[in-house]
Amino acid sequence: MLNELAHFSLNIALGFAVLGTIIPLLGATLRRSSWMQLASVFATLQFLLVAFAFGVLTLAFVKSDFSLRLVVLNSHTLKPMIYKIAGVWGNHEGSLLLWILILTFFAACAAIFGRRLPQSLLARVLGVQSAITTAFLAFVLLTSNPFTRVAFPPFNGQGLNPLLQDPGLAFHPPFLYLGYVGLSITFSFAIAALLEGKVDSAWGRWVRPWTLAAWIFLTIGIGLGSWWAYYELGWGGFWFWDPVENASFMPWLISSALLHSAIVVEKRDTLKTWTILLAILAFGFSLIGTFIVRSGVLTSVHAFANDPERGVFILMILAVFFGGALLLFALRAKAMDSRGIFAPVSRESALIANNLLLAISCFVVFVGTVWPLVAELLMDRKLSVGPPFFDLAFTPFMVGLAVILPIGSTLPWKRARRVHITRLWPVALLCLAIFGLAWAMQTGRSLIGPVGLGLGVWLVMGVAIELYQRCGRGAGKARRLLRLPLADWGKAIAHAGLGITIFGVAGITAWQVEDIRVLEIGQSAEVAGFTITLEAVEDRRGPNYLTTMADVALSKQGNPIAMLHPERRYYPVAEMPTTEAGIDSGVWRDVYVVVGDAQAEGGYAVRIFIKPLANWIWTGAIIMALGGFLSLFDRRYRLAPGAARDPGRVALP
Amino acid sequence: MRQVLAVVFLIVWAGISAAVEPDEILSDPILEDRARLISQGLRCLQCRNESIDESNAGIARDLRLLVRARLLEGDSDTEVMDYVVARYGEYVLLRPNGLGTNLVLWLAGPALFFVSLAGLIAVQRRSKRNETIDQLTEDEEKEIEKLLSS
Numbered sequence: 001m002l003n004e005l006a007h008f009s010l011n012i013a014l015g016f017a018v019l020g021t022i023i024p025l026l027g028a029t030l031r032r033s034s035w036m037q038l039a040s041v042f043a044t045l046q047f048l049l050v051a052f053a054f055g056v057l058t059l060a061f062v063k064s065d066f067s068l069r070l071v072v073l074n075s076h077t078l079k080p081m082i083y084k085i086a087g088v089w090g091n092h093e094g095s096l097l098l099w100i101l102i103l104t105f106f107a108a109c110a111a112i113f114g115r116r117l118p119q120s121l122l123a124r125v126l127g128v129q130s131a132i133t134t135a136f137l138a139f140v141l142l143t144s145n146p147f148t149r150v151a152f153p154p155f156n157g158q159g160l161n162p163l164l165q166d167p168g169l170a171f172h173p174p175f176l177y178l179g180y181v182g183l184s185i186t187f188s189f190a191i192a193a194l195l196e197g198k199v200d201s202a203w204g205r206w207v208r209p210w211t212l213a214a215w216i217f218l219t220i221g222i223g224l225g226s227w228w229a230y231y232e233l234g235w236g237g238f239w240f241w242d243p244v245e246n247a248s249f250m251p252w253l254i255s256s257a258l259l260h261s262a263i264v265v266e267k268r269d270t271l272k273t274w275t276i277l278l279a280i281l282a283f284g285f286s287l288i289g290t291f292i293v294r295s296g297v298l299t300s301v302h303a304f305a306n307d308p309e310r311g312v313f314i315l316m317i318l319a320v321f322f323g324g325a326l327l328l329f330a331l332r333a334k335a336m337d338s339r340g341i342f343a344p345v346s347r348e349s350a351l352i353a354n355n356l357l358l359a360i361s362c363f364v365v366f367v368g369t370v371w372p373l374v375a376e377l378l379m380d381r382k383l384s385v386g387p388p389f390f391d392l393a394f395t396p397f398m399v400g401l402a403v404i405l406p407i408g409s410t411l412p413w414k415r416a417r418r419v420h421i422t423r424l425w426p427v428a429l430l431c432l433a434i435f436g437l438a439w440a441m442q443t444g445r446s447l448i449g450p451v452g453l454g455l456g457v458w459l460v461m462g463v464a465i466e467l468y469q470r471c472g473r474g475a476g477k478a479r480r481l482l483r484l485p486l487a488d489w490g491k492a493i494a495h496a497g498l499g500i501t502i503f504g505v506a507g508i509t510a511w512q513v514e515d516i517r518v519l520e521i522g523q524s525a526e527v528a529g530f531t532i533t534l535e536a537v538e539d540r541r542g543p544n545y546l547t548t549m550a551d552v553a554l555s556k557q558g559n560p561i562a563m564l565h566p567e568r569r570y571y572p573v574a575e576m577p578t579t580e581a582g583i584d585s586g587v588w589r590d591v592y593v594v595v596g597d598a599q600a601e602g603g604y605a606v607r608i609f610i611k612p613l614a615n616w617i618w619t620g621a622i623i624m625a626l627g628g629f630l631s632l633f634d635r636r637y638r639l640a641p642g643a644a645r646d647p648g649r650v651a652l653p
Numbered sequence: 654m655r656q657v658l659a660v661v662f663l664i665v666w667a668g669i670s671a672a673v674e675p676d677e678i679l680s681d682p683i684l685e686d687r688a689r690l691i692s693q694g695l696r697c698l699q700c701r702n703e704s705i706d707e708s709n710a711g712i713a714r715d716l717r718l719l720v721r722a723r724l725l726e727g728d729s730d731t732e733v734m735d736y737v738v739a740r741y742g743e744y745v746l747l748r749p750n751g752l753g754t755n756l757v758l759w760l761a762g763p764a765l766f767f768v769s770l771a772g773l774i775a776v777q778r779r780s781k782r783n784e785t786i787d788q789l790t791e792d793e794e795k796e797i798e799k800l801l802s803s
Contacts, residue, residue, distance in 0.1 A: 356769055360762055360766050363762060363765055364762035367758060378754075379754050382743070383744055383746065384702075384745070385747075385749055386702065386748065387693075387704075397766070516674075518675045
């Protein structure tokens, strides 16, 4: 009964979404205030109805209601509760419902926080957002109804893919979706601006917090996914350049560019067309990502296996929104061409360089991701594009970005003199020295290590120098430092986070030590100064799996450090084995142990990795997100909307 | 039930193997390093987007052994690659070659970079030529006067 009610409420939500598209958009064109006012009501109603449906679906998973097809296919009574809940979005239908929930959630947020926006702009933003919701609700109801019943409910379900039964992955999709879908509101702002025919610095200020919020979630989501891959897939890689990973990475790159160009719109009232285009592209890439993940056109480790009908539907959504937006952009963008003049050496020029590099690196990722498809369709060549291509084609742009970052962020707006960057010279020399030293010490290895080390120091020291400069001369430095606006702190922290991630990537890529050997019980191996002893191997039972667990003692020069428990699990319901690595995490290195097969001659295959700076990758991502979070609470975002409505007050000093 | 499960467990266990196995490793560390590098660039045919170096599949193991066998025969790295590609097609190359239409793939990024750079420089030059001090229009002058006098 409840399930039917939820299905029904989705249908009603679709109705409100249609109304919420037409009435506010028409109202804004015809300048009817009462019609425009309805936008917020419709947005809130859509959110409540979808939230109800989502709650019912979650309840069905919690109670293991096997009369629902979705629960039968993706759940099992033996599963721990957290994975029953995570099972809601561990499949196509449920994750799509989560997608829509977030879509309506952002619309409702915009309705609440955007009360002080100009009425027609808010109506248009919510109208466009409702249009997106309409498309996705229709998609769910027509092709992927999560509330389909089965005629004869079985006694138990088929379980969730064991790889997904992991705390890291349980929260990875919600964060990723908050990011992906969060960009929809930025998109709606861009379309609304095109419809209004007006983009000014106030617009830049309104759109930035939303982009920032989406970007923070996306950063956390990608970080979680990468961390999960590291400890779960059994050989300690952190990034695979898999199509699905790329699908989340492309919106991240574009939204990073958008964050920076929105600042230029806000501060200098220029670069507007480009910013609008980025806002369209960011959500466009989210839609492309959805298509890649759900249509199954590109083979990938974690795509949902799916039928082509759904792919066609998403392609239609993509064509209408992405294509339509670009068309509107082509028609309207000319009207708001900016007239700003750029000095070649200035903050805005540096931000343009940032945008250029981020956009092009995104383009490289995009071309690499779809190239196998293009080659097969147009040239009849079956080929692969894998990590070696991306490492080679993508990395140079990131290196360029990291090189200009500290310079650009110390430069002032408008016109810079040479004085502004003189403080950076010693840091640059230091970084070159570090690079040279690291290079000399590691004969014959990849350059990534030394380059990454140098760049990481460059970024972190650059941030320190910038903060030092910001607090001026003379006494009271510390006080001035604390009084810096939160946005400045956010910027500094996020940039330092990037530096830390670069350290981690360099360390793990260039200086990893790997050892594969057979160990008998009681035997030890010496790897990079560590002693690893295989003490015991025994079979155990988990809540819904069987496991072979090893006790591996880790010590250094006779001092015990840790006892690791690498496992090989077998999930009988899914008939699937998984590997759980034993990891001793440290600040400077992770020791990563995987125990493999029992060998015919006795003993076990043991793989030991020493991974320098591994944790820095995800720590850096968290620090970046934290920087974004601080920036979100900057005073000017709270003041901005009111100030725009009441221009008289701003004019007074 | 428990025993049945245990048996199933053992059967399945025997079937899966980890990526590179100890018995595959060559005694010559230099050759082994080359073998690892080569296998990181070859795609496992059965899996989704994994190199044979990471893959647990049987065919990946066969390919790893093949690569090592060729290296022991004295093949150079490119000869080994060519040997595998000749048998399995360019699909196995994780780093696509730059031949024919693949040039587009390789050059797309750099080309776009240089084109946009040239475009930016052109815009910069043009805006410099047009650079004039913005004069206030008459209306704006009037407005300022009004604001000042009020």
